[in-house]
Amino acid sequence: MTAKPQTPLLDRIAGPADMRHLSDPDLKRLAGELRAEVIHAVSQTGGHLGAGLGVVELTVALHAVFDTPRDRLIWDVSHQSYPHKVLTGRRDRMLTIRQKDGLSGFTKRSESPYDPFGAAHSSTSISAALGFAVARDLGGAPDPALGDAIAVIGDGAMSAGMAFEALNNAGHMGKRLIVILNDNEMSIAPPVGAMSAYLSRLYAGAPFQEFKALAKGAVSFLPPPFQEGARRAKELLKGLAVGGTLFGELGFSYVGPIDGHDLDQLLPVLRTVHDRATGPVLIHVITKKGKGYAPAEGAPDKGHGVGKFDVATGEQAKAKSNAPSYTSVFARALIEHAANDDKVVAVTAAMPDGTGLNLFAERYPSRCFDVGIAEQHGVTFCAGLAAGGMKPFCAIYSTFLQRGYDQVVHDVAIQRLPVRFAIDRAGLVGADGATHAGAFDIAFLANLPGFVVMAAADEAELVHMVATAVAYDDGPIAFRFPRGEGTGVTMPERGVPLEIGKGRMIRQGSGVAILSFGTRLSEVETACESLAAQGITPTIADARFAKPLDRELILALARDHEALITIEEGAIGGFGSHVAQLLAEEGVFDGGLKFRSMVLPDTFIDQASPADMYAMAGLNAADIERKVLDVAGAGTPE
Template identity: 75%
Template sequence: MSDRPATPLLDRIKSPADMKALSLPELRQLADELRTETISAVSETGGHLGAGLGVVELTVALHHIFDTPRDRVIWDVGHQVYPHKILTGRRDRIRTLRQRGGLSGFTKRTESPYDPFGAGHSSTSISAATGFTMARELGGTPDPALGDAVAVIGDGSMTAGMAFEALNNAGHLKKRMFVILNDNDMSIAPPVGALSTYLSRLYEAEPFQELKAAAKGAVKLLPEPFQEGARRAKEMLKGMTVGGTIFEELGFSYIGPIDGHDIEHLVGVLRTVHDRATGPVLLHVITQKGKGYAPAETAADKGHATGKFDMVTGKQHKKASNAPSYTSVFGKVLTQLAEADDKVCAITAAMPDGTGVGMMADRYPTRTFDVGIAEQHAVTFCAGLAAGGMKPFCALYSTFLQRGYDQVVHDVAIQRLPVRFMIDRAGLVGQDGATHAGSFDLAYLGNLPGFVIMSPSDEAELMHMVATAHAIDDRPSAVRYPRGEGVGVDMPEVPKVLEIGKGRIVEEGKRVALLSLGTRLDHARGAAEKLAQRGITPTVADARFMKPLDEELILGLARDHEVLITIEEGAVGGFGSHVAQLLAEHGAFDHGLRYRSMVLPDTFIDHGSPDQMYEDAHLTAADIEAKVLEALGIADIGAKRA
């Protein structure tokens, strides 16, 4: 504790109620201490830093003005909620962030009444706030009565169509609610800075119904040297999609932009709209990601996501790895394919670096598209590219592809268009937890006719599968691979195109067959080593393809072994279900085959380290060994984890 920063005022804050009587100078001090405490905590745990630093003053102002938790503050995505958690009774656990059994890195309803709505994906907050608002109007929760709903949404999240669908509905309903646009990357911020400061002072003094009139006359009241710049800023604002005009057309009273780091202006404007608003209000706040911490402010991603780091220098403590990440392997192969084929193009949804597409963007920017947080559009955009003769690679995280599923079905699969889905973060993802886990892609893609679905067992196999997807030009395909580094295998100079629907035998054995899809193969081999010490030598096979299945391989394993166990890092309904269907259709169970399918459990697994999550999912080498012994009828409690 002696190395941690002194925070005398923050030490007195046990809940937002303790902030109500603070003066403006005290609120400024509280914001400074809250920022320092956030940096200190994340330096010990790792996590999302930059977004939280950007909303420190906004967080303080919101909890000072609004009556939380009766008033519902709904944070979009949740990357920025660490300061909010510190102020809402969770400071004593803030250094357990994203650790097993500790605080979630996002909002979570079961964690605190101050988290009224859970999130991990973007662009849901305005819809949820509209729902809370109408629940209040309809008397949904009489005790304690619902208060105001406040959605805090970033400018990136506003690129998603869902946000505008919600704005359209909320504007139509005309009920009192608040949307705060946390704008931390807008080019209009500098030119309107002086004007927004002046207007925000007017907002503090004027009754709410006079705000718009004051804004219209504000340019004339500015000193002459500022008037021309203010007019230009106003015209720019009117032309921007996030400007006041479009929000007012949707039915919102628009206020801003204002400086999101000026606590006096924030408090004044929030107090005015809180006291006077009768309908929906959108407050446009300009903030800076990573504010107040130089290493974050100067980082390319503004300190978006970080491991543990030195608080003074910002240097991260990362373990060295000799194996490349799956993401980087995909990016490298994709760029090589693009060099040889000018029809190759790459599409991602606001994650160019996270998906590896950034490598191609550096070399071939005209064939690389970041469409923003708009997965539905990304999928159909790819469908149009494919129909137009291009070879699109749609690179998305598994959990985000879920949001474009209707488009996968309607626009890609039914039309049998050769869109190549590169599905990153498939399976469990560690500290980001359930909202980011890629648990369901095998199940939700596997039931679509005509799809080719592959999953590599290591980074070299991923190279081959990316090249294979490139070669498939008559139907859609998908390659799903996990987060993190590979297993350290030798990498081929040139990838090869695999035969569609053909797996491989990795180790020959008898009695028991272990058929793995994806990177659990390494654990299957580990289980085989343990079983060999007991005199059981399993056959170990790598399925490679979920669809089409290698029927010859699977039926041969069923015929030649007493036990067949499939292993996958996906929910029930995926690979194992398709194998069971095949075995049933061919009467394999009629001859005494003992079949088991190892999948992710029917629950959402909370955050933790990857190894801890695999233990919780019962997908480790020890679990595979225990499953074999159980299937063989060998009672051995020692084979199972305590």
């Protein structure tokens, strides 16, 4: 086990108030100890590393200058908040991060008063901070009284439309509001688009170096050569001749760019903004993801998400996989079809590695598009591609697709455009917790007219569903699959398109029928092995489709069995609800059929291992066994 670093100064910090008595040289030493502490903690637990290392000095400076928690510090996405957690009274629990009953990997209101706003998806911070600023001016939350609102947002998150909506509104309102643009030239993947190019131009060449030299000696907001009155001060605030034009036009005073790892720059600028700002201010800070830890700095994703690792080498301890991941199976299947069909294109929203499209991009760079953190645009971009005769695959995590739902309805479904939605991270995902759990896509897609909605029971079925989506041109089609490795089934040589709306029988039994939608099928089979030892042999079927339903299969199961149980990795209102609607309309319940629907519970489930999360949800093999025994009237197993 890696030795714990020596942190004598950090050991004296119980909370941010203890930092405000430190000298600037001590704050620099504290930043060094904090970086070592974060590296050590994440090496033991895994998690988000590079983002937190990139904001160590910024975190120290913000807590030293502002009166948190009275001043509300809001981290966008908040996967960079590990240093913040260490400094705000949670150091002794850092080894529980992202584990069951442990600290969240993101900010969480119920966890600490220093987390005024929860986050895990991007581009929400400026909107929330503006809400706090208005609440402050209207007299909200008198105990403790609201102070400043400070949003820390990355350059990747700034590419989302919501961030600009908030900037526009904040600039118009003119409230005192502080936005820190944490510009590390990288979100999770390298940034794309005009905003990234604009920010790059701002700090290219001499102007940044000039500002750095000026800011180092600044004990007030302006160095002496520029203390010539309000007019010159205003001009410097708006860009120091570097080009804060965009933000100035939106109504923000622009400061920067400044070196986010140099406390000699950060502290005087933050102190002066704290003392003098009257309206909205944007401070442009240049940082480096993974700063101070060579293995993270050198990683392609700058150590975005890591497992446990050896601090000396950076080598991660990864469990040996017994089967390919669902994500890689999807990517390879799509590449095979793209080789035979030049109309197949792929779109992702800032997650090329997470969705497997980095593999597709290597093979077909001109047919793979990363639109940045802009799911709404990505969906409508796919709609335009489909209307133009292409076969777009919109590869987005289930929870991120929620951000583009209006576009799914308005731009895709109503026009019946053949956009193919590859929905990764379906179901419960483990350490990222409720914010990343794919619980709702079955319900919100299957209620749209003309949509085809599939779920793969295993990685072989996923290959066939990719083939089905390629071949389907009659409207939108979606297929969902979970995070992690497959079940280890024999893989087909190539995918074969499935008949739309047709499920399959897995095992013929009697008494009770179980109709599974998605990867709970393996848990169903495990449960039925135990039930067989008790003389109960349920029928098992794989629905494959939540829409259109296999009416013939469902009605036959209802007719030939005393009880029918549906099971899915989704929320109330999904597959089981559609089956119940069909049975009700057909009058099946009049004959006394017992019907049960096993779904995710009506609650948000906190982070744990996927197995523990499904146990909490009541959707593992033991729960299925109990449900069968209940409807069969056979009692409950020990």
